[in-house]
Amino acid sequence: MTMVKALNSALDNAMERDDSVILLGEDVGTDGGVFRVTDGLLNKYGKERVMDTPLAELGIIGFGIGMAMEGLKAIPEIQFQDFLYTGMDQIINQMAKLRYRTNGDYTVPMVLRTPYAGGVHGGPYHSQSGEAYFTHTQGLTVVTPSTPYDAKGLLLSSIELDDPVIFLEPKRSYFIKGEVPEDYYKIDLRKANVLKEGDDLTVITYGPSVPLVQNTVKKNNVNAEIIDLRTLNPFDINTILTSVKKTGRVLIVHEAPKMFGVGAELAATIAEKAIDYLSAPILRVTGLDIPVPFALEDYYVPNERRIMEAVNKLLNYQ
Amino acid sequence: MTMVKALNSALDNAMERDDSVILLGEDVGTDGGVFRVTDGLLNKYGKERVMDTPLAELGIIGFGIGMAMEGLKAIPEIQFQDFLYTGMDQIINQMAKLRYRTNGDYTVPMVLRTPYAGGVHGGPYHSQSGEAYFTHTQGLTVVTPSTPYDAKGLLLSSIELDDPVIFLEPKRSYFIKGEVPEDYYKIDLRKANVLKEGDDLTVITYGPSVPLVQNTVKKNNVNAEIIDLRTLNPFDINTILTSVKKTGRVLIVHEAPKMFGVGAELAATIAEKAIDYLSAPILRVTGLDIPVPFALEDYYVPNERRIMEAVNKLLNYQ
Amino acid sequence: MIEKTDISKEDLLNAYRNLVMERFLDKKMLNASKQGFLPFYIPLMGHEAIHIGIGLAIRNNDFFYPYYRDFGAVIEMGIPLDMALSQVFATENDNALGRSMPDHFSFKKYNIGAVITPVAGHLTAATGIAYAYRYRKKEGSIITTFGDGATSTPDFHVAMNFAGVYNLPMVFFCENNQFAISVPTYPTENGAFDQTYMETRGDIYKKAEAYGFKGIRIDGTDFVEVYRQTRKALENAKNGPVLIEAMSYRMGPHSTADDPNKYRTNTVPEGSAKDPLIASQKTMKDMDILDDGMIKSINDEMDKKTTELVNKYEREPKPDKHTMLDNLYEEEPWYISEERGDVQ
């Protein structure tokens, strides 16, 4: 099934088991969500559990936090991650800090789902990859799947967590297909996924860039180890360091802009903890450091050419 | 004079020269701002140019953007950087992107001033160091002074820029004193300041951590080169690389939390462009990765002990 | 009863022609989108009378800050069709180099603000522009448009409050098409409310009172009425802000990504009395400006003209990819210069 269907199946499973799970967001009800992730759930669970909301992300998030404080499990959908900044204060100042500042008197078991990155040619406001804003926010868990199977398992694990999760769905992968069990299953949120073992270099990536990296490595026959982070914060440092110590060469690929992005922390952590194992600079291939231009999105995102240039630079580095 | 007075003097100079400069914000008028940076300016320039606003950062920022679109130079004050997230959408989606998405049809010459970091024991919501949110926002220039002299010169340069500037004022340094000319002067926004030359290691820092680094280095007689970034984005890469290539050892110090923070990008850039010059891991001494706890702020921030531990580790590294 | 307006019959006829042009263009752009020439398109049908009325009401010194569904207003203001269509089709001639989605206009020299996608994201900027107008003693008022869903946003509240507090010369114009994508505006508009919720339980035009100024509700299907009320509001705005709620109906899908059959039955089909084209024709006939023969010939003319236009613009070249790194900053940062090598 597609990633959209896998997410829908996860929500369905979770709602079936636990009547404290509640969906809310703009157009998630009658319309089934702009990407149809919540399709059919209003009919099945009723408007008390699948709530269309007024047009206010601030409210969607804050309302969800309140529900969580009273023991419900809110799963808000934000139509595009680009619009989530209108509720940023609730995310940074309330959702992320509530457990800490009350020393656990209140927790916020809540999963904020939102599609991110490009793929629909939606210009500067339907294409943003804002994950670094969330990974830098202490208290948040930031998860992003790359396959339908992972999407369902990671979403179910996120729902079980007693902490707020920013669940970033790569919209360019919404319609890729894969095997997905109908039944409930989970995936460890604290473990990265080694998609392919390899010896010559380590490619660390996640979310929307995973298929690109896999195809590029395969097509060009690169002996690379590919790590799909799955969870960006807290990321799985052991898997990263083990691989880097083996290969000594690191390439980081993500669609978000480079400067001060997620790749920077990965590089910095490696430069702190494994510098003696490195035989080459740490390189990043990322989206450009500009807003995503409507007509030229295809030139904005990482591509095979840029990845292979970096791979070759790393492999040839003396 | 104090940094507060230096900022006041800069605003006064700018308003005197140019009647398009307008201040706005909560309590900036009659009250002169909660830290008194705008003291006396209402009396001098009138309420058309020193505007008290309703309690809405979103409005303060958006209003300023509109003024900028019509050729005025808005200088909004946000009382504490912690509250700025309620206007984050305006910053990320409007202020930062307007020049780009209109290809310069509109520009946003505007300086958003706000105190940040700790020093007043204000707990989780009067102490945040959110600079990484802004440095990762393409289109913003992020500036932070460390002395009264720099505060005035950098603010005046920021006001002259035809781009939006996030001007972060280290509130813990608001009352340190220094020589400051009464007259108008500027400081290059694209140049870091080498505060001290040295050979054994490079310490890169900025804003509220600068005095701590200077004192620690002096007191412990470390032969360190100290770089005060002044502008965090775009930072002065040449000054950094020149120094790193000379010393081969790098320590980054900032008060913001470490993970996915500004120091990560500095480390990543160095690990990309100067790895062969490094004789040790790149270390960071930063605030802890938690919200700032009210009663225990003093244990949260970087201190001499932690800096010297890192320095010694770097100097002894083989 | 049709009151006299302060503009000539010829102006009204020209405005009507633009209204018809908008209707035809809309259909053809929608079609171009289905054929893949536009990755995304925002239909206009149902809004034309509002657009033309607003465009007609805006005078030289006024400032217009539109939202993403205001094509006709911009045209009626006198912006060259070439500028507007180059933007919609993101061609190399677009003054913003194809960086934004269709209908996201930015024409500073025509006093038109830069349309932004996040709903209501322009409203606080509009208040700042209004302030700058007063500060600089400029003639004219500011008018900004937005949908009914936009009234639920933080920005609406904050902008309305700032406008009230500073008593700004501006008109808030709500194009109430009764839906924010699938969510209906009011509890009473259709029968679907057992299954879902709505945007608000407060009448939009009355919301102005919360901020200390007045709001009115008008018929948004007759462009002459829209013109008259909007012009009056722009005049009154010199003494402080005004809110207008213009009632209309989104006759098509929300966007090309939307299927309205999922959530409603269309209660205003094309050609029905509430279709702005029909309602406006009726007014024009009552005013003796239009007759059936003219209707037919204008239709034929616009049908042909819009086909030619769309054929032309859908095939115009896109902006050069090397432009994409330009103009993020006044002075280019080192990393942008480095990234120029990445664009090939």
Place this chain on the structure above:
Amino acid sequence: MIEKTDISKEDLLNAYRNLVMERFLDKKMLNASKQGFLPFYIPLMGHEAIHIGIGLAIRNNDFFYPYYRDFGAVIEMGIPLDMALSQVFATENDNALGRSMPDHFSFKKYNIGAVITPVAGHLTAATGIAYAYRYRKKEGSIITTFGDGATSTPDFHVAMNFAGVYNLPMVFFCENNQFAISVPTYPTENGAFDQTYMETRGDIYKKAEAYGFKGIRIDGTDFVEVYRQTRKALENAKNGPVLIEAMSYRMGPHSTADDPNKYRTNTVPEGSAKDPLIASQKTMKDMDILDDGMIKSINDEMDKKTTELVNKYEREPKPDKHTMLDNLYEEEPWYISEERGDVQ
């Protein structure tokens, strides 16, 4: 004319005692702050009748989401003084380990929400709590408090609108002390308006109408009146939201960082008729519950008691520094474990 209330004279007398205690405690905590025992403090004077009235009105099943200036309400609800003062003085016994500023209570088991510093940042959460109450068919309503300045925020608008749309069982209670730090609420409250601006031009209690529900304005200086109106609102809220605007005056500075002489002359000095202590005494006397002798003896008792309390709590030990890395996440991330070595 004093109507009968549904609670006993004894309850009212106890409430009055708490009101007096709040007044004395406030002064002593302010003093402790000046002496450096509290780095920051938020004075209460002027708000006591509101606090006590609210605390008295809240019943077992109701939920209270306060803002940062609600000390007395929490006490009157029956929260142990030890819990409240441990929080205010950030001692090792604070249930939140001294992580928040004074008066930022979080007492889940008493149905009290976690006070947040950003103004109005709790209002949308309060709507979610109200929804959870209805969903779980819990008895009781939700009451949330906030200042007059808070009505300018995005959160106020969005929370009010959500409450209206979902018809939530909740009371929005605005403690209108006429100032948001230095900015006055309304244009008409004092003479300073030639020099500056205000929060809003709309009456706060009427703002409810924009969201389809009702608002009332009440006297916030008499705790019996506040009690009565609040209790009624909590009952009515079962049928949908209610907004209360309680008129009072911030008699002291905004916080210990504030000097009100910069922006106003104090129009409600201590001991004047609008001082809530005096206004409440008058009501109690009219009800034959209080006489001058009792006033004096309660004053003496509370003076002494509060001195002892503050002396005790200001010297309590602070939380252990090693606790500061606890409880950010359910499961500790590797980097937090690493940072334990940094705390020495």
